[in-house]
Amino acid sequence: MVTMARAPTADPYYAAKFWVEIQGITQAYFTECSGLTAETEIQEYAEGGLNDFVHKLPGRTKFSNVVLKRGWVDSDDLWKWYSQVIAGKIQPQNVSIILYENTVNSPGPEKARWNLINAFPVKWQGPEFRADGTAVLVETLELAHQGFNRQ
Secondary structure: OOOOOOOOOOOOOOOOOEEEEEOOEEEOOEEEEEOOOEEEEEEEEOOOOOOOOOEEEEEEEEEOOEEEEEEOOOOOHHHHHHHHHHOOOOOOEEEEEEEEOOOOOOOOOEEEEEEEEEEEEEEEEOOOOOOOOOOOOEEEEEEEOOOEEEO
16 A cells, blocks of 8 residues: 655645736736646557556646636737637747746735746637617637646
Protein backbone atom coordinates (compact mmCIF):
# COMPACT_ATOMS: atom_id res chain seq x y z
CA MET A 1 0.00 0.00 0.00
CA VAL A 2 1.29 3.45 -0.91
CA THR A 3 1.03 6.13 1.74
CA MET A 4 0.72 9.68 0.50
CA ALA A 5 1.97 12.61 2.52
CA ARG A 6 -0.75 14.95 3.63
CA ALA A 7 -0.65 18.29 1.87
CA PRO A 8 -0.75 21.41 4.00
CA THR A 9 -4.17 23.03 3.95
CA ALA A 10 -4.47 26.25 2.00
CA ASP A 11 -7.34 28.52 1.18
CA PRO A 12 -8.50 28.19 -2.43
CA TYR A 13 -8.04 31.19 -4.69
CA TYR A 14 -11.05 32.99 -6.07
CA ALA A 15 -11.33 32.79 -9.85
CA ALA A 16 -12.24 36.47 -10.16
CA LYS A 17 -8.76 38.01 -10.29
CA PHE A 18 -7.14 37.08 -13.57
CA TRP A 19 -5.65 38.98 -16.45
CA VAL A 20 -4.87 37.93 -19.99
CA GLU A 21 -1.69 38.89 -21.83
CA ILE A 22 -1.48 38.58 -25.60
CA GLN A 23 2.10 38.72 -26.88
CA GLY A 24 3.14 40.42 -23.63
CA ILE A 25 0.42 43.12 -23.74
CA THR A 26 -2.04 43.00 -20.84
CA GLN A 27 -5.71 42.75 -21.75
CA ALA A 28 -7.27 43.12 -18.28
CA TYR A 29 -10.86 43.36 -19.44
CA PHE A 30 -11.78 39.67 -19.61
CA THR A 31 -14.40 38.45 -17.15
CA GLU A 32 -14.45 34.74 -17.98
CA CYS A 33 -12.00 32.10 -19.16
CA SER A 34 -12.86 28.45 -19.83
CA GLY A 35 -11.34 25.51 -21.65
CA LEU A 36 -7.99 25.13 -19.92
CA THR A 37 -8.19 21.41 -20.48
CA ALA A 38 -5.61 18.77 -21.39
CA GLU A 39 -6.56 15.13 -22.01
CA THR A 40 -4.31 12.22 -22.86
CA GLU A 41 -5.75 9.50 -25.08
CA ILE A 42 -5.36 5.92 -23.86
CA GLN A 43 -4.43 3.05 -26.18
CA GLU A 44 -5.65 -0.31 -24.93
CA TYR A 45 -3.51 -3.38 -25.63
CA ALA A 46 -4.84 -6.85 -24.84
CA GLU A 47 -1.82 -9.13 -24.38
CA GLY A 48 -2.38 -12.69 -25.55
CA GLY A 49 -2.54 -15.24 -22.69
CA LEU A 50 -3.09 -12.47 -20.10
CA ASN A 51 -6.82 -12.38 -19.42
CA ASP A 52 -7.11 -10.60 -16.08
CA PHE A 53 -6.45 -7.06 -17.37
CA VAL A 54 -5.80 -4.95 -20.47
CA HIS A 55 -2.71 -2.76 -20.72
CA LYS A 56 -3.52 0.96 -20.93
CA LEU A 57 -0.80 2.95 -22.64
CA PRO A 58 -0.68 6.74 -22.94
CA GLY A 59 -1.18 8.17 -26.43
CA ARG A 60 -1.43 11.73 -27.72
CA THR A 61 -2.44 14.61 -25.51
CA LYS A 62 -5.15 16.95 -26.79
CA PHE A 63 -5.76 20.52 -25.62
CA SER A 64 -9.21 22.11 -25.76
CA ASN A 65 -9.81 25.53 -27.23
CA VAL A 66 -9.79 28.34 -24.66
CA VAL A 67 -12.81 30.67 -24.56
CA LEU A 68 -12.38 34.23 -23.30
CA LYS A 69 -15.28 36.59 -22.57
CA ARG A 70 -15.23 40.26 -21.77
CA GLY A 71 -17.52 43.24 -21.61
CA TRP A 72 -17.61 45.23 -24.83
CA VAL A 73 -14.84 47.83 -25.15
CA ASP A 74 -13.99 50.42 -27.82
CA SER A 75 -10.84 48.59 -28.97
CA ASP A 76 -11.25 46.35 -32.01
CA ASP A 77 -7.83 44.65 -31.69
CA LEU A 78 -9.34 41.18 -31.13
CA TRP A 79 -11.64 41.52 -34.13
CA LYS A 80 -8.69 42.63 -36.28
CA TRP A 81 -6.72 39.58 -35.13
CA TYR A 82 -9.60 37.28 -36.06
CA SER A 83 -10.24 39.07 -39.37
CA GLN A 84 -6.65 38.19 -40.34
CA VAL A 85 -7.57 34.51 -39.84
CA ILE A 86 -10.61 35.00 -42.09
CA ALA A 87 -8.27 36.42 -44.73
CA GLY A 88 -6.04 33.33 -44.43
CA LYS A 89 -3.25 35.11 -42.58
CA ILE A 90 -2.81 33.12 -39.38
CA GLN A 91 -0.75 35.10 -36.86
CA PRO A 92 -0.18 32.86 -33.82
CA GLN A 93 0.52 34.74 -30.60
CA ASN A 94 1.69 33.66 -27.19
CA VAL A 95 -1.13 34.17 -24.71
CA SER A 96 -0.87 34.02 -20.91
CA ILE A 97 -3.73 33.68 -18.44
CA ILE A 98 -2.50 34.99 -15.10
CA LEU A 99 -4.10 34.34 -11.71
CA TYR A 100 -3.49 36.98 -9.07
CA GLU A 101 -4.11 36.84 -5.36
CA ASN A 102 -7.47 38.45 -4.63
CA THR A 103 -7.10 41.90 -3.10
CA VAL A 104 -9.59 44.72 -2.69
CA ASN A 105 -8.39 47.43 -5.07
CA SER A 106 -5.69 45.93 -7.29
CA PRO A 107 -4.24 42.57 -8.16
CA GLY A 108 -1.99 41.11 -5.52
CA PRO A 109 1.00 38.91 -6.24
CA GLU A 110 0.91 36.56 -9.22
CA LYS A 111 -0.02 33.03 -8.09
CA ALA A 112 -0.10 31.03 -11.34
CA ARG A 113 0.28 31.48 -15.08
CA TRP A 114 -0.92 29.35 -17.98
CA ASN A 115 1.00 30.06 -21.20
CA LEU A 116 -0.82 29.10 -24.41
CA ILE A 117 1.64 28.21 -27.16
CA ASN A 118 1.00 29.62 -30.65
CA ALA A 119 -2.62 30.60 -30.03
CA PHE A 120 -4.86 32.03 -32.74
CA PRO A 121 -8.55 32.89 -32.86
CA VAL A 122 -10.96 30.38 -34.40
CA LYS A 123 -14.24 31.98 -33.35
CA TRP A 124 -15.37 35.48 -32.48
CA GLN A 125 -18.82 36.31 -31.17
CA GLY A 126 -20.13 39.82 -30.82
CA PRO A 127 -22.66 41.08 -28.31
CA GLU A 128 -26.36 40.26 -28.31
CA PHE A 129 -28.53 43.36 -28.66
CA ARG A 130 -31.94 43.50 -26.98
CA ALA A 131 -34.05 46.60 -26.86
CA ASP A 132 -35.59 45.61 -23.52
CA GLY A 133 -32.36 44.39 -21.91
CA THR A 134 -30.03 46.02 -19.44
CA ALA A 135 -27.31 43.35 -19.55
CA VAL A 136 -23.68 44.13 -20.27
CA LEU A 137 -22.63 43.63 -23.90
CA VAL A 138 -20.23 40.67 -24.09
CA GLU A 139 -17.57 39.84 -26.69
CA THR A 140 -16.33 36.23 -26.92
CA LEU A 141 -13.07 35.00 -28.43
CA GLU A 142 -12.18 31.32 -28.85
CA LEU A 143 -8.51 30.41 -29.24
CA ALA A 144 -6.95 27.25 -30.65
CA HIS A 145 -3.39 26.54 -29.52
CA GLN A 146 -0.63 23.94 -29.58
CA GLY A 147 -0.75 23.31 -25.86
CA PHE A 148 -0.01 25.15 -22.66
CA ASN A 149 2.34 25.05 -19.74
CA ARG A 150 1.72 26.14 -16.18
CA GLN A 151 4.13 28.25 -14.19
